[in-house]
Structure formats: C-alpha cells, structure tokens
Amino acid sequence: xxxxxxxxxxxxQDAWRRLVASPLNTALSLLVIGISLALPxxxxxxxxxxxxAVGNTGSLQQVSVFLADDADAAAIAxxxxxxxxxxxGSVRFVPRDEALQALQAREGMADLTAGLPRNPLPDAFVVExxxxxxxxxxxxxxxxxxxxxxxxxxxxxxxxxFDAFLHVARLVVALIGGVFAAGLVAVTFNTxxxxxxxxxxxxxxxxxxxxxxxxxxxxxxxxGALQGALGGLLAVALVTAGGLLLADPVAGLAALYGGSxxxxxxxxxxxAALVGGGALLGWIGAQISVLIHLxxxx
Amino acid sequence: MIVFSSVxxxxxxxxxxxxxxxxxxADGKFAWVTGRSGAGKTTLFRLIAAIERPSSGGIVVNGQxxxxxxxxxxxxxxxxxxxxxxxxxLLFDRNALANVLLPLAIVGLPPRDAERRALAALDxxxxxxxxxxxxxxxxxxxxxxxxxxxxxxxxxALLLADEPTAKLDNDSAADILGxxxxxxxxGVTVVIASHDPRPIPGVEPQLIALEQGRLLDTAxxxxxxxxxx
Ligand SMILES: Nc1ncnc2c1ncn2[C@@H]1O[C@H](COP(=O)(O)OP(=O)(O)OP(=O)(O)O)[C@@H](O)[C@H]1O
Ligand SMILES: [Mg+2]
Numbered sequence: 001x002x003x004x005x006x007x008x009x010x011x012x013q014d015a016w017r018r019l020v021a022s023p024l025n026t027a028l029s030l031l032v033i034g035i036s037l038a039l040p041x042x043x044x045x046x047x048x049x050x051x052x053a054v055g056n057t058g059s060l061q062q063v064s065v066f067l068a069d070d071a072d073a074a075a076i077a078x079x080x081x082x083x084x085x086x087x088x089g090s091v092r093f094v095p096r097d098e099a100l101q102a103l104q105a106r107e108g109m110a111d112l113t114a115g116l117p118r119n120p121l122p123d124a125f126v127v128e129x130x131x132x133x134x135x136x137x138x139x140x141x142x143x144x145x146x147x148x149x150x151x152x153x154x155x156x157x158x159x160x161x162f163d164a165f166l167h168v169a170r171l172v173v174a175l176i177g178g179v180f181a182a183g184l185v186a187v188t189f190n191t192x193x194x195x196x197x198x199x200x201x202x203x204x205x206x207x208x209x210x211x212x213x214x215x216x217x218x219x220x221x222x223x224g225a226l227q228g229a230l231g232g233l234l235a236v237a238l239v240t241a242g243g244l245l246l247a248d249p250v251a252g253l254a255a256l257y258g259g260s261x262x263x264x265x266x267x268x269x270x271x272a273a274l275v276g277g278g279a280l281l282g283w284i285g286a287q288i289s290v291l292i293h294l295x296x297x298x
Numbered sequence: 299m300i301v302f303s304s305v306x307x308x309x310x311x312x313x314x315x316x317x318x319x320x321x322x323x324a325d326g327k328f329a330w331v332t333g334r335s336g337a338g339k340t341t342l343f344r345l346i347a348a349i350e351r352p353s354s355g356g357i358v359v360n361g362q363x364x365x366x367x368x369x370x371x372x373x374x375x376x377x378x379x380x381x382x383x384x385x386x387x388l389l390f391d392r393n394a395l396a397n398v399l400l401p402l403a404i405v406g407l408p409p410r411d412a413e414r415r416a417l418a419a420l421d422x423x424x425x426x427x428x429x430x431x432x433x434x435x436x437x438x439x440x441x442x443x444x445x446x447x448x449x450x451x452x453x454x455a456l457l458l459a460d461e462p463t464a465k466l467d468n469d470s471a472a473d474i475l476g477x478x479x480x481x482x483x484x485g486v487t488v489v490i491a492s493h494d495p496r497p498i499p500g501v502e503p504q505l506i507a508l509e510q511g512r513l514l515d516t517a518x519x520x521x522x523x524x525x526x527x
Contacts, residue, residue, distance in 0.1 A: 003406040010403055205387050208349065209448070210377035211404045212370075 011218035015226050018195060018219065026227070029191050033184050033231025037278055038238040040177035045239060045266065047169050053254070053261050054162060063088070063127040063140060064153040071123060071148040079125065082146045086139050088129040096121045122150060181281055184231070188224045188285025195220060196293045203297060217290045221283055228282020232275035240265055299325050300346060300456070300489070305355035307341055307511075315341040317511045319355070323489060323504060325455070328482045330495040333508035339491035340384055342508070343458050346489075347379050348372055360456065377405060380449035382459035384491075386441060388433045394420065394444050395429040401452045419451040420444075423477055439470040446477060456487045463492065471496070 019026050067079065076093070083091045094102075099121040104110045129136055136154055143152045196203070203216055243265045254261035266274070300323040307316040315338045323329045331339050344350040345357055348364050357364045360378055367375060389397055398419050402412035420426050423443035425436075433441055442462055449457060459478065463471035475498050482488045482501060495503070507514040 003408065006408045007403075007406045010409070201387075202389055202391075205389060206400060206404060207373075208347070208376065208383070208387070209381060209401050209404065210373045210375075210379075210452075212373040215404055 007215070008218070012222045012226070014219035015222035018199075018223055019226060019230075025191075025194075029187060029227055030231050030234055032187050033228060033278060033282070034234030034238055036180035036183050036187075037232055037235035037274055038242075040173055040180055041235055041239050041266070041270070041274055042242060043173040043176060044170075044270075045243070045264075047166060047173065049263055050169075051166055052264070061089075061129045061131065061136060061159055062155045063129055063136065063143065064155070065125040065127065065143050065146075065149055066151040066153070067123045067125075068148045068150045069122060075148040076123065079146050079149060083125055083127055083143065086127075086142065088127055088131050088136070088139055090128045092126045092128070094124045094126055096123050099124060181277075184228065184278070184281045185285040185288070188227060188282045189289040191227065192220050192224055192286045192289035193293050195223060196289070196297070200297060203294070213294070216294060217287075220290045221286050224282040224284075224286025224289075225279040226282070228278035228280070228285075229275050230278075231282070232278030235274050235278070236266060236271050299323065299358070299360065299487075301356075301358040302342075302345075303356045305345065305352045305357060307338070307345060307350065308353045315511050316345070316352075316508075319508075319511075319513050321506055321513060323487065323506075325487055326482075326485050327487055327504050328478075328498075328501050329487075329489045329504040329506055331489060331491040331506045331508065332493060332495050333514075334493055336510070337493075337508040338511045339493075339508060340460055341511075342506075343381070343460050343489075343491060346458060347376055347381055373404075377401070377452060378454050378456065380452065380454035380457040380486075382442075382445045382449045382457075382462050384460035384464075386445040388441060388445060388448075390433050393430050393432050394425060394436065394447075397433065397444060398447050398451050401448060405452060416447075416451055419447040422450070422480075423447045424473075438465050439473070442466065442470075442474060443477070446474070450481060450486075454486070456489070457481055458489050458491075460491045461493070462490060463494075463496075 065079065065083065067076065071079070080091060080093065096119050100113065100119045103121070104113050127139075129139070131139070140152045140154045143149060206216055243263050247263055250261065250263050300321075302322075303320050305316055305319045306314065308314045319338075319342070331342055333339055341350065345352055345364075346359055348359075348367060351364075359375065362371075362375060364375075389400070395413075395416055398416040399412055402415060407415070417426060417429060420429050423446050425440060425443055425447060428436060428440060433444065436444060442465075446459070446462065449459070457478070462478075463474050466474065475496065478488050478490060479498050479501055495505070
C-alpha cells in the first residue's frame with residue numbers, strides 16, 4: 001500500500017468518523033442536501049415521464065396527404081410509393097367514401113352531409129409518423145411536391161407547442177437545480193466551518209508537529225464530498241419513494257385516457273449523476289470553507 | 299545543530315522576550331535552558347521550531363537557515379524536531395495510542411507500521427499497558443510521558459522538552475529525565491527547558507541560562523549544572 005493511498009484512505013476514514021460522531025447534525029445536513037437534490041431530480045423525471053406519456057398517445061403526429069380530384073389509381077399508387085419511401089411510419093389510404101362515412105358518423109354531422117349534392121372530400125393518405133418536428137416539416141414539403149397531391153396537412157402545431165413547453169420546463173428545472181446546487185455548496189461550507197471550529201485544537205497540534213496543509217484539509221474535503229454523496233443517495237431514495245407512491249394513481253389516470261402508462265424511475269446514469277454531483281458540490285463547498293477558515297486559524 | 303546569532307524577539311504587544319541571544323548547541327548534546335518564569339525559555343523553543351520568527355538575528359536548525367525557510371518547508375523542519383510542549387497539548391478526544399499515532403499519520407506511514415511504532419514508543423516511556431487509556435485517565439506524570447512518546451515516535455534527531463518535570467514529584471521527575479538520558483545516549487540532541495535543572499548521572503550538560511531575555515555569562519554556558527547553581 002503506497003503512502004499516498006494510505007493517506008487518502010486515512011482522510012476518508014477520518015471524515016467518516018467525524019460524520020458519525022454527531023449523528024443528529026449529520027442527519028439534518030443530509031436531509032437538507034437530499035431534498036435540495038431530490039426536487040430538481042423529481043422535476044427532471046416528471047418532464048421525462050410527461051414527454052413519454054404524451055408521445056405514447058401517438059395520434060398527435062399525423063400527416064394527412066390530400067389527393068387531387070382527378071387522381072387515378074396509377075397516380076394513387078405512385079403517391080403511396082413516395083410516402084412509403086420516406087419511412088416516417090405507417091401509411092394508410094383513406095378513400096373519399098370512407099372519409100365521408102367517418103364524417104357522417106360524428107354526432108350532428110349526418111344532417112349536414114346528407115344535403116350535399118356530392119361527396120366533397122378527396123381521397124387521402126394518413127401517415128402516422130414517429131419523427132422529430134423538423135423531420136416532419138421536411139417531409140411535408142417533400143410530399144407536397146408529389147404529383148397529384150393537392151394539399152398536405154401536418155397536425156403538429158400542438159406537438160410544437162408541447163415541445164416548446166418541455167423546453168421551458170427543462171430550463172426551469174435547470175434553474176432550480178442551479179439554485180439548489182448553490183444551496184448545497186453553502187450548506188457544506190457552513191458544516192465544514194463548524195467542523196473546523198470543533199477541531200481547532202487538533203488542527204493546531206497537527207500543525208505544530210509538522211502537518212502540511214494537505215493533511216489538515218483532506219478530512220474536511222472528504223467530509224464535504226462524503227456528505228454530498230450520501231445526500232445524493234438520500235435524494236435517489238426520496239425520488240424513488242415518490243415514484244412508487246405515484247405509480248398507482250398514474251396508472252389509474254392513464255386508464256381513464258384509455259391507455260396504459262407506467263412511470264419510469266431514475267436510470268443508473270441519473271443515479272450516478274445525483275450521487276457524483278452531490279459529492280462534487282460537497283467537495284467544492286468544503287474546499288472553499290477550508291481555504292477561508294484554515295487561513296483564519298493561522 | 300542549533301545556532302542562534304544575535305537573536306532578538308519582540309512580541310507584537312511590545313515585550314522583548316529575547317535580547318541579543320547567541321549560542322550554539324552541537325549535535326548529540328544535552329542542553330538545559332534555564333531561567334526564571336518569563337525569562338524567555340518557551341520563546342526560545344518556539345523560535346527553534348519556527349513557531350515564532352525572530353525580530354532580528356539568525357537561527358540555524360539542522361543545517362537550515364530558518365530565515366530562508368518558506369511556509370511550505372516548515373512542516374518538514376518540524377517533523378525532524380520532537381517537541382514536548384509546556385502545556386503538553388495532548389488531544390483529549392482520543393486514547394493514548396491515537397495521540398502517538400498522529401505524527402505518524404502526518405508523515406503518511408501505513409497504519410500497520412504506524413501502530414507498531416506507536417506501541418514501541420509507548421513501551422519506551424513505560425505506557426504500553428495504558429495504550430487504550432484516554433488522557434484524562436492518566437496521571438500527570440503519565441500524561442507527560444505520553445507527550446514524550448508523541449514527540450519521539452518519528453525518531454527525530456532533535457528533542458525539545460519545555461518544563462517536562464515541572465509538575466512532578468522528585469521520583470517521577472527522575473523517571474522522565476531517565477527517558478531523556480536514554481535518547482541522549484543513542485545520539486539524539488536533547489534540549490530541556492527548566493527553571494530547576496538537575497544533575498543527571500552520566501550526562502555532561504550544556505547550560506543556557508536566561509535572565510529577562512538575556513543570556514547569562516556565556517562562558518559558563520558550557521559548564522556543568524552544579525557550577526551554575
Ligand atoms: N505570545 C506572546 N505574546 C506576548 N508576549 C509573550 C508571548 N509569549 C510570551 N510572552 C512574554 O515573553 C516573555 C517570555 O515568555 P516565555 O513564555 O518565553 O517565558 P518562560 O521562560 O517560558 O516562562 P515560564 O517558565 O513561566 O514558562 C514573558 O514576559 C511573556 O510575558
Ligand atoms: Mg515557558
């Protein structure tokens with residue numbers, strides 16, 4: 001075992017000992033850190049689930065391609081080939097008669113259509129697309145160029161608004177995350193300040209008998225990082241518990257909309273980010289505190 | 299080796315604790331620093347360990363000129379000096395063994411080696427059976443011996459002890475001085491501050507006598523204790 005490794009291990013052990021030495025203080029700090037990490041994490045997860053839930057309903061991204069009145073069978077086949085080549089999703093042909101029947105089936109529409117001298121509706125294709133808004137826009141332009149295509153209707157304004165909403169929501173979560181991250185750094189800063197005061201005697205003696213600054217700082221840095229990491233774990237637990245509590249009501253809600261949807265929780269990468277981020281922020285808070293307060297001790 | 303040349307030390311409040319002090323302690327010597335309370339003994343030690351800086355004059359310790367020693371080099375100077383503080387400065391939140399382990403942790407000795415060496419140091423001062431005792435549970439003499447164990451565990455070439463026998467009865471004081479004599483025998487330079495230096499069998503001490511910050515009669519400083527009293 002190298003001296004470098006054993007010194008860091010000793011620093012870590014020392015930090016752990018100091019954490020468990022005052023369980024109540026530690027528990028309170030962890031709660032504050034855990035909550036301040038859990039809130040942005042929960043927001044992030046909520047947005048992600050919302051995106052998936054809305055994406056699940058599918059019918060939103062629907063491209064209707066209306067054909068010209070004089071399109072014959074050959075032209076229709078030609079358009080269909082073009083649509084399929086785009087590989088956006090399922091392509092369905094809706095003959096004008098079927099469209100009219102569908103219209104008449106709607107409440108209140110039967111009377112209205114009954115008086116029409118002839119079927120005013122064109123033949124059409126409906127493309128159920130699973131693609132980004134940008135790709136859809138491009139496809140719409142391309143479809144409009146196809147021969148015997150009269151009009152292309154993209155039913156995605158709602159989708160665009162929803163995307164914009166998600167974007168703003170993510171920004172809000174990021175801002176909240178930033179504010180709470182600063183809070184975490186501040187909490188650690190103060191915890192370490194108190195720790196340094198509590199260990200003033202030990203610090204003095206260690207310096208007098210030849211401790212370098214690194215030796216004195218190390219346990220405090222590890223303390224901050226360890227506290228942040230544990231706070232991150234607590235945040236994971238809080239978010240996961242919240243998800244479990246919400247699972248049933250959400251499934252019920254989805255059933256009301258005629259679908260099935262189950263909340264997804266934190267993935268391993270997100271868990272690692274919470275724990276690692278907590279550790280990093282804790283380390284930063286400790287480092288700032290140590291630089292300021294150890295200098296003050298002389 | 300310790301060399302003081304024309305050292306003055308004035309504390310910020312204005313009191314001059316040392317005035318134009320010059321002396322030399324060769325390697326392997328046993329030296330007494332004596333003088334009444336307030337004469338400047340502790341100040342002299344603090345200057346040797348670079349805990350304080352001289353107001354003027356030069357100090358060389360272990361071949362290093364302290365004036366040119368940067369902040370980063372300080373820890374390494376101190377690791378080669380065993381310091382027994384007047385007020386001992388034991389850590390009361392941990393047991394005797396843990397107190398002795400601190401200097402070894404500072405130099406980064408792996409835990410197993412450190413424990414072996416700490417126990418050996420406790421053994422040397424006769425505290426092996428009190429290794430797990432908390433300092434509050436130790437008698438005054440035992441605390442003093444613990445402070446010595448902590449000072450010597452890193453095997454320093456120079457041992458400074460500030461009033462190590464002040465609060466002890468005669469027998470205990472003799473025990474403690476016996477420990478210092480052993481270190482002196484194996485070549486460690488030993489410097490002890492005391493207002494009451496005693497003869498130690500088999501040791502020819504150097505005497506550094508201070509009075510209100512001034513060195514007394516430098517000619518006598520190499521004479522044995524009896525001559526100075
Ligand atoms: N940190 C300090 N600030 C200001 N003055 C000090 C400081 N330390 C010591 N002094 C003064 O310097 C003088 C020498 O003090 P020092 O502690 O060196 O004496 P000493 O010989 O060790 O005394 P004692 O035998 O009582 O321990 C005293 O007058 C003391 O008041
Ligand atoms: Mg003194």
